[in-house]
Structures are given as C-alpha cells and as structure tokens.
Amino acid sequence: MKIIVNGEEKNVQSGTTVQTFLDMLDIEGRTVVVERNGEIHAHSDFRTLELCVDDQLEIVRFLGGG
Amino acid sequence: MDELKIADKTFASRLLVGTGKFASPQIMQQAIAASGAEIVTVALRRVDLKSKVDPTLQAIDRDKYLLLPNTSGARDAEEAVRVAKLARALSGIQWIKLEVTPDPRYLLPDPVETLKAAECLIKDGFVVLPYINADPVLAKRLEEAGTATVMPLGAPIGTNKGIKTKENIQIIIEQANVPVVVDAGLGAPSHAAEAMEMGADAVLVNTALAVAGDPVRMAEGFKLGVTAGRMAYLAGMGASHDTAQASSPLTGFLDK
Numbered sequence: 001m002k003i004i005v006n007g008e009e010k011n012v013q014s015g016t017t018v019q020t021f022l023d024m025l026d027i028e029g030r031t032v033v034v035e036r037n038g039e040i041h042a043h044s045d046f047r048t049l050e051l052c053v054d055d056q057l058e059i060v061r062f063l064g065g066g
Numbered sequence: 067m068d069e070l071k072i073a074d075k076t077f078a079s080r081l082l083v084g085t086g087k088f089a090s091p092q093i094m095q096q097a098i099a100a101s102g103a104e105i106v107t108v109a110l111r112r113v114d115l116k117s118k119v120d121p122t123l124q125a126i127d128r129d130k131y132l133l134l135p136n137t138s139g140a141r142d143a144e145e146a147v148r149v150a151k152l153a154r155a156l157s158g159i160q161w162i163k164l165e166v167t168p169d170p171r172y173l174l175p176d177p178v179e180t181l182k183a184a185e186c187l188i189k190d191g192f193v194v195l196p197y198i199n200a201d202p203v204l205a206k207r208l209e210e211a212g213t214a215t216v217m218p219l220g221a222p223i224g225t226n227k228g229i230k231t232k233e234n235i236q237i238i239i240e241q242a243n244v245p246v247v248v249d250a251g252l253g254a255p256s257h258a259a260e261a262m263e264m265g266a267d268a269v270l271v272n273t274a275l276a277v278a279g280d281p282v283r284m285a286e287g288f289k290l291g292v293t294a295g296r297m298a299y300l301a302g303m304g305a306s307h308d309t310a311q312a313s314s315p316l317t318g319f320l321d322k
Contacts, residue, residue, distance in 0.1 A: 006112045025115060032113055033156035042155040058112065060152055062123050064094065065109025065138050066084025066223065066250075066272030 001053040012051055019046040022059070032061045068300065070268055072245055073161075073193045073214040075132070077104045080262065081292045082134070082247065084272025088281060091125040097275050098131070101285035107134045107163055107270070110153050134195070136163040142176070143183035150187055162187060163217070164196040173223045177204045181211065188212040197249055200231035205238045205246075216242060217270065219250040220261065224273040226253025229260055239265045255284075255291025262295025263303065 001014050012021060018041065022029050034041045034049075035058040041049055051057075070077040083103040088094035098106055108123055126133065135153035140146035143166065150162040164187065166179040175197050181204065184194050193214045198204055200218040208216055218235050221227035228251065229235065239246050245267035252258050258269045271288055278284035 006115055008115060027113060033152050035152060040151055040155045059115075060110050060156070061113050062108040062133075062135065062153075062156065063111045064085035064088060064123065065136055066086045066107055066270070 001051075003051055003053070003055045003057060005057045006059055014051075014053070016051050017047055018049045018051065018057075021051060022046065027059065032059050034059055068296070070245065072195070077132075078102075079104045079289075079292075080268040080296055081258070081289055082107065082249075082268060082270040083275060083285070084270065085123060085126070086272050087276035089276075091123075093281050094276075095125040097281040097285040098126070100282045100289065101271075101275070102289045103131070105132045105134050107136050107272070109136055109138045110149055110156070111139070132161070133157055133159055134161050134163050135159065136165050136197075137183075138165045138167070140166050140183075141168045142166060143179040143186065146179070146183040147186050147190075150183075150192060151190075154192070160191060161193045161195065161214075164194050164213075167223075175199055175219070177201060180204075181207055184208055184213055185211050195247070200234035200238060202234055202237040202241060206241060209242060209244050213244065215245045215247050215267075217247045217249040220248050220257065221251025223250045225251050226274055226277075227251050228253055228257040229264075232260075232264070235261070235266070236264055255287040258288050258291040259295035259298075262292055263298045265299050268292075 003010050018034055019029055029043050029046050037056050070080050079102045081101055081103045082105040083098055083101050084107045085094055137146040137149040140149050146166050164183055166176045167173045168176050180196050184196050187194050195215045195217055196208050196213050197217045205216040218238055220229040247268045247270055248261040248266045249270040252269055252271050253274045261269050275281045275285050
C-alpha cells in the first residue's frame, strides 16, 4: 500500500508498524519522533502503531542549530 | 556564587551555544566543552531518507548539557507550536527556544506570531525562551505572558556584526524581571563582553564559533569574554566623561 513519508511516496505491506518501517530504513527509533496525519507519536508508540493506506508520515530528528 | 537562574534551573555558565554549522561533530563537541556552556541549542528537521549518514547529536552528553530545542524554520505561530510539540515528544524536554522567522533574508523574528505562539506554549506547560527583536515593549508583553527569558538579537542571525541594537537592549535589561539573553549577531568575544557589561544575564552564540578558524579556541575566547563582561558589570563600571579626569594627583611640587 502507498504512504507518504517526508513528502516521498513509499510502498509498504499492510500491517507494517512504524518500528518495522524505521528498521527497514535503518533509522534508530530512539533518535526520531513521528507525526502521522498530524498526530505526534513518540518512540514508545512505534511498536504498536500500524501504518494505514495513504498515511502521511513526518519523521524528524534533532540536528545542529542555533 | 553568581548563578544564572532560568525558570527552576540554575547554571554556573552564562554562555549558551548553538550546534549548527560545525565542520564535524568532534569539533562541535570540543568547542562546547571549551565554551563551558551548560545549555546547547538544537534544531528539529526531517530525516533524510536517502542518506545513511546519521547526523544525530550523539556527540552531546545529555547528562552534562541541557538540550534546548529551537523552533527554527517556523514561519508562523502554528508552525512553531507544531515544532515545539514534536521536540518535546522527542526529547522529553519542556524547554523551547521559540523562533518565528517568516523572512529568510534577514531571519528577523515576527513579533505578533512569537507572542501568539508563546501564549499557546505556556498554556501547554512549556518553558518558553523567545528570540525577539530588541523591542522593549514586546519583551515586556512576553514576560507578562509568562516566558522564562527574553532573547533580544544584537544583529541578524549569523552576521557576526555585534550589538547593533544597544540602546533598546539597555532598556530591555532595565525593565526585565526575567533573564535577558542576548542572542544572534555576536561575532567576537568583545561583543559578548559588551552585552554582559551592559547587564545582560547571558549570551547565546553559534555562528561565531562554528565558522572560526579554530572553533575550540574561539569558544574559549567567548567563555573568557562573557566572564570578563560579567565581572565588570558586578564590579560596577566608572562613569564616562568628555574631559580628562587625571588619574595622578595634580597637586604636588611641579605647580609650586
């Protein structure tokens, strides 16, 4: 199924959790926070949160800044 | 002990540093250590899905430094609140450096949107440190809204021009009941010293360190500049005069 991640279209199996998806991208869950369809999810939600078709995901992390 | 108190926390250092634009995480880490800073700012950005390089700030020891996320990139209050909430979910930290900058050329903060965002974030339990133009009335309004500090700019972000807003910052310092942190535009330790001599409670520096030939040495220079300025302020500086005031006694024997 199709989802949008950080503005890019991605295809994932239905039933994929956010954690599984991050593992596929080689992203360590503790270093990011996810916004799905405008709702914020911290690391503790990732294992139970299942992706749905047409989900809009924003995956963000801290970077250097002033 | 001369400590900086912001909200419910106290700090020995009056220098806050940013983590942007350093050549490498190692240099950043060494520069932060040399600066003596206890508060370091970070930004929140989308993960680059194409890059396997992990640019996360693992180099920063979270037990040693208070991470202060900023809302840089936000162009209005709504975006700033969104970024602040994401930062809180990621870090567990309630503190937020509020920046609302609609125009990328000068990155000057939008006063109306900043006040609006501050009110919303304070209601939601955030400790808000707003980046503002050096506007004494706005500083007062933010303080009344419950911000933990006010952070007036010396000059636009990254310009290294020093304190171009001196008269207004002086008024802000005179009127403030919360710490005044001079943020942005400071390019040399002498600029930091000047802010501290004026009675600022702290300064925040990023670009001046990151782009220096030797960021670690520059960080130490800023640390000394802040300390020197603070000592002068606490000591109480002498008045300036238009005519000479002799430092050697004028009476004695030559005038006899």
